Amino acid sequence: MASLALKDVHKSYGDTLVLDRVSLEVAARELIAFLGPSGSGKSTLLRIIAGLETADGGEVWLEGRRIDALPPGDRGVAMVFQHYALYPHMTVRENMAFGLRNAGVPKPEIDARIAQAAHVLEIEAQLEKKPGQMSGGQRQRVAIGRAIVKQPKLFLLDEPLSNLDAALRTRTRVELAQLRQRVDAALIMVTHDQAEAMTLADRMVVLNERRIQQVGTPMDIYARPANAFVARFVGSPAMTLAPATVMPGNDRFARVRLAGGAEVMTRVPRNGLVDGAPVSLGLRPEHVSLAPAEAATLQAEVILVERLGDRTFVYACLADGLEMIAQDIGSSAVRVGDRVGLRIDGDAAHLFEADGTGRHADAAT
Amino acid sequence: MKSGGAPRRLEGLAFVAPFLLLYGVVLIWPLLMGIGISFHRADLFGAREWIGLGNYATALADPVVHQAIGNTLLLALLIVPPLTALALLLALALNRATRGAAVFRGIFFSSSVLSVTIVTLIWRFILTPDAGLLAVAADALGREPLPFLSDQALVIPAIAITTIWWSLGFPIMLFLAGLQQVPADVYEAAALDRAGRWTTFRHITLPAIRRTLLLVVMLQTVGQLQLFGQAQLLTGGGPGGGSRTIVLAIFEVAFGRWELGYATALAEILFAMILVVTLLQYWLVTRREDAG
Numbered sequence: 001m002a003s004l005a006l007k008d009v010h011k012s013y014g015d016t017l018v019l020d021r022v023s024l025e026v027a028a029r030e031l032i033a034f035l036g037p038s039g040s041g042k043s044t045l046l047r048i049i050a051g052l053e054t055a056d057g058g059e060v061w062l063e064g065r066r067i068d069a070l071p072p073g074d075r076g077v078a079m080v081f082q083h084y085a086l087y088p089h090m091t092v093r094e095n096m097a098f099g100l101r102n103a104g105v106p107k108p109e110i111d112a113r114i115a116q117a118a119h120v121l122e123i124e125a126q127l128e129k130k131p132g133q134m135s136g137g138q139r140q141r142v143a144i145g146r147a148i149v150k151q152p153k154l155f156l157l158d159e160p161l162s163n164l165d166a167a168l169r170t171r172t173r174v175e176l177a178q179l180r181q182r183v184d185a186a187l188i189m190v191t192h193d194q195a196e197a198m199t200l201a202d203r204m205v206v207l208n209e210r211r212i213q214q215v216g217t218p219m220d221i222y223a224r225p226a227n228a229f230v231a232r233f234v235g236s237p238a239m240t241l242a243p244a245t246v247m248p249g250n251d252r253f254a255r256v257r258l259a260g261g262a263e264v265m266t267r268v269p270r271n272g273l274v275d276g277a278p279v280s281l282g283l284r285p286e287h288v289s290l291a292p293a294e295a296a297t298l299q300a301e302v303i304l305v306e307r308l309g310d311r312t313f314v315y316a317c318l319a320d321g322l323e324m325i326a327q328d329i330g331s332s333a334v335r336v337g338d339r340v341g342l343r344i345d346g347d348a349a350h351l352f353e354a355d356g357t358g359r360h361a362d363a364a365t
Numbered sequence: 366m367k368s369g370g371a372p373r374r375l376e377g378l379a380f381v382a383p384f385l386l387l388y389g390v391v392l393i394w395p396l397l398m399g400i401g402i403s404f405h406r407a408d409l410f411g412a413r414e415w416i417g418l419g420n421y422a423t424a425l426a427d428p429v430v431h432q433a434i435g436n437t438l439l440l441a442l443l444i445v446p447p448l449t450a451l452a453l454l455l456a457l458a459l460n461r462a463t464r465g466a467a468v469f470r471g472i473f474f475s476s477s478v479l480s481v482t483i484v485t486l487i488w489r490f491i492l493t494p495d496a497g498l499l500a501v502a503a504d505a506l507g508r509e510p511l512p513f514l515s516d517q518a519l520v521i522p523a524i525a526i527t528t529i530w531w532s533l534g535f536p537i538m539l540f541l542a543g544l545q546q547v548p549a550d551v552y553e554a555a556a557l558d559r560a561g562r563w564t565t566f567r568h569i570t571l572p573a574i575r576r577t578l579l580l581v582v583m584l585q586t587v588g589q590l591q592l593f594g595q596a597q598l599l600t601g602g603g604p605g606g607g608s609r610t611i612v613l614a615i616f617e618v619a620f621g622r623w624e625l626g627y628a629t630a631l632a633e634i635l636f637a638m639i640l641v642v643t644l645l646q647y648w649l650v651t652r653r654e655d656a657g
């Protein structure tokens with residue numbers, strides 16, 4: 001049975017539509033990441049589930065119970081806020097006990113739950129401190145602890161790691177991954193950070209322009225982006241989309257011609273593609289490599305070199321002005337201004353139709 | 366690190382010196398002089414005769430002073446708690462970003478802009494038994510109009526209500542400023558923690574505005590213990606001294622009877638009273654803060 005189900009949820013602020021008929025099912029104990037650019041409605045959707053915002057229409061179900069008309073406290077969800085939202089005048093212990101007391105949980109039970117959560121989160125020594133006396137990372141744990149003790153059916157986290165420094169973020173990410181093994185609940189987190197989403201989530205929900213663009217496992221979304229937006233948004237550096245036209249032919253797979261004249265044989269099935277139709281050829285950096293002139297598909301000039309140590313991203317400009325990103329070895333000797341040959345791995349290329357719909361290399365063969 | 370202890374301190378002093386000087390000349394010096402004068406039999410024309418604590422002894426035995434102190438304390442008690450509670454309630458109601466709330470904030474603040482003269486005029490209009498607003502209303506209901514300004518038992522509450530109406534704006538503003546310090550997500554967290562209205566107020570709002578609350582109570586206490594204009598203009602302290610406040614008594618002694626020494630002694634007594642009451646309030650609140 002689905003843990004959480006959203007059915008046709010929509011929401012506008014005044015005249016601005018923010019969410020347009022969003023539907024989603026989350027399985028029990030699943031970790032879902034909402035990923036999308038700023039303003040795409042991630043927080044709004046999360047807050048609608050929590051009851052902090054009311055949807056204009058649609059239904060929200062949690063474990064077989066319709067919850068969209070219930071007040072936030074009665075929904076069986078717990079939320080971790082981006083800025084923690086701890087009660088500044090209460091100690092850590094009181095912060096965690098507050099919700100339980102309001103719910104009428106007996107005192108010994110409250111103490112037991114707090115002790116348990118404090119142990120797991122290693123904040124036992126801080127229980128009598130106030131939030132103001134703690135570091136950002138510690139506050140984060142308290143915020144998570146306050147959610148855990150409620151034993152909710154669903155955890156909601158709005159950019160839980162965005163306020164932490166890089167080192168702490170990586171550590172907390174690992175801890176979140178461990179934490180979810182221990183709790184018997186589904187978990188939805190909002191994030192800007194695709195690395196966070198890719199590493200933690202069972203499935204990702206990519207939002208843009210008021211809608212869910214794609215729902216799928218991280219690998220699924222990376223390898224088979226549903227449309228041009230998802231293709232460009234997920235993956236770093238972004239996928240290159242090169243304008244191209246479908247060449248006529250009888251092959252099983254589509255052959256396309258780039259604007260500059262070069263031809264690329266893909267493994268995207270032909271059927272459904274119209275001869276001569278304009279498409280975009282989608283290429284991830286790892287599918288474009290530097291090659292000697294005779295083996296190259298294209299000639300280009302290097303405009304930027306990004307050295308990451310283990311590999312190098314080469315930003316190159318084609319004769320017709322198109323920018324393409326290639327990946328080279330870490331010790332690459334290329335420099336800005338060099339003329340290089342680019343070799344395209346057509347087997348891994350994607351095609352996007354004029355309306356953005358993605359088509360991918362046939363996985364079966 | 367470069368340490369410039371002494372020169373830096375001198376530099377700082379140079380910045381505050383002009384203010385300190387002014388403060389000393391117009392505040393500290395008269396205060397000390399006042400204490401000096403209170404030990405004399407003195408009039409406004411320069412006659413001075415040392416009588417030690419004579420003025421204070423007179424004050425302790427003076428029934429007029431007793432009555433004035435009683436009136437003043439009663440007024441403070443009738444004004445400060447209801448005023449604080451009312452201002453807090455209104456601030457809670459007006460603490461939202463709607464247009465209506467903004468309009469009401471303006472309306473409530475507008476009374477504070479008026480001078481005491483206008484305020485008493487308005488309230489005289491409302492309170493006078495022959496043609497006042499309340500009298501007309503009582504008449505319409507077929508009741509006898511109450512003599513608010515000439516009945517010993519009614520005059521203090523009448524002044525208290527006038528003062529509350531006049532003083533409401535500023536505490537509301539202070540409370541609104543305090544309330545705006547509480548981040549919205551804390552209230553959202555409380556909603557998810559099943560906190561009802563009262564629990565939220567008691568455990569989230571109140572602790573957050575505790576300092577503001579203390580400030581309002583202290584400012585109002587200091588202000589209302591010095592209540593003067595309303596009493597002077599509404600009733601002149603009457604009937605039978607029933608609404609004479611300490612400052613009004615000081616005023617009468619100094620500018621009616623020209624007894625400057627006695628008047629300054631009364632002023633010192635009032636000063637001590639204010640100091641004790643406000644320090645007590647401060648101690649009561651901050652002590653609990655340290656404990657909790």
Ligand SMILES: Nc1ncnc2c1ncn2[C@@H]1O[C@H](COP(=O)(O)OP(=O)(O)OP(=O)(O)O)[C@@H](O)[C@H]1O
Pocket residue numbers: 013018036037038039040041042043044045192
């Ligand atoms: N209270 C509000 N009133 C009016 N518009 C709002 C309100 N809250 C959000 N919006 C609008 O709704 C849209 C979605 O906002 P939301 O906060 O859900 O985005 P988000 O995806 O969480 O963005 P971010 O990544 O920046 O947090 C935005 O265009 C925003 O301007």
Ligand SMILES: [Mg+2]
Pocket residue numbers: 042043044
């Ligand atoms: Mg957001």
